[in-house]
Amino acid sequence: GNSVTQMEGPVTLSEEAFLTINCTYTATGYPSLFWYVQYPGEGLQLLLKATKADDKGSNKGFEATYRKETTSFHLEKGSVQVSDSAVYFCALSGFNQGGKLIFGQGTELSVKP
Amino acid sequence: DGGITQSPKYLFRKEGQNVTLSCEQNLNHDAMYWYRQDPGQGLRLIYYSQIVNDFQKGDIAEGYSVSREKKESFPLTVTSAQKNPTAFYLCASSTRGGAFFGQGTRLTVV
Numbered sequence: 216g217n218s219v220t221q222m223e224g225p226v227t228l229s230e231e232a233f234l235t236i237n238c239t240y241t242a243t244g245y246p247s248l249f250w251y252v253q254y255p256g257e258g259l260q261l262l263l264k265a266t267k268a269d270d271k272g273s274n275k276g277f278e279a280t281y282r283k284e285t286t287s288f289h290l291e292k293g294s295v296q297v298s299d300s301a302v303y304f305c306a307l308s309g310f311n312q313g314g315k316l317i318f319g320q321g322t323e324l325s326v327k328p
Numbered sequence: 329d330g331g332i333t334q335s336p337k338y339l340f341r342k343e344g345q346n347v348t349l350s351c352e353q354n355l356n357h358d359a360m361y362w363y364r365q366d367p368g369q370g371l372r373l374i375y376y377s378q379i380v381n382d383f384q385k386g387d388i389a390e391g392y393s394v395s396r397e398k399k400e401s402f403p404l405t406v407t408s409a410q411k412n413p414t415a416f417y418l419c420a421s422s423t424r425g426g427a428f429f430g431q432g433t434r435l436t437v438v
Binding site for chain 2: 247249251256257258259260261264304308314315316318319320321
């Protein structure tokens, strides 16, 4: 079945450091891929998405490229801020799955001043 | 503004009681979902509905029930059969572009 695997956290960085959170997936066909962010005590917010191979999703300085050859969708940001501290979830929606999302376990990011 | 509203934000339940969590959306989305989140874990799907008057079990449906009488509403009942209900519950609705989440309800058994 479909699944998503994320790098384990927590990840602790200093402000302005480069961020990479790895995400790989297993799926049949051509899933859509997503990154969501969750701030403490809140729901999830869609950060970015990509719907086909080689697409790059981007938002608020974050980027991720849909790599079908490596079944990956790694999240990157060139210079993190303290306000980026949150939990990040990688997710996929399989083809013909009616929008149902399968999530990775989440990666907690803590950015120190 | 369009969005998803969950209520209440905090809910306390005595053992043996049923409780109902509310989820309302005005995004005109056909599909709606309930997820459970436990500390340090990802989200697990409880139930989902792709159309009014129809819904399907997710991965952890035991001890839960839902209804979908209106497109806008997808309430979740946590029954006394759910042995470990303390968790954070998230409702979502979706289009092909992705899912949109409510702010969550934190349920605690006292």
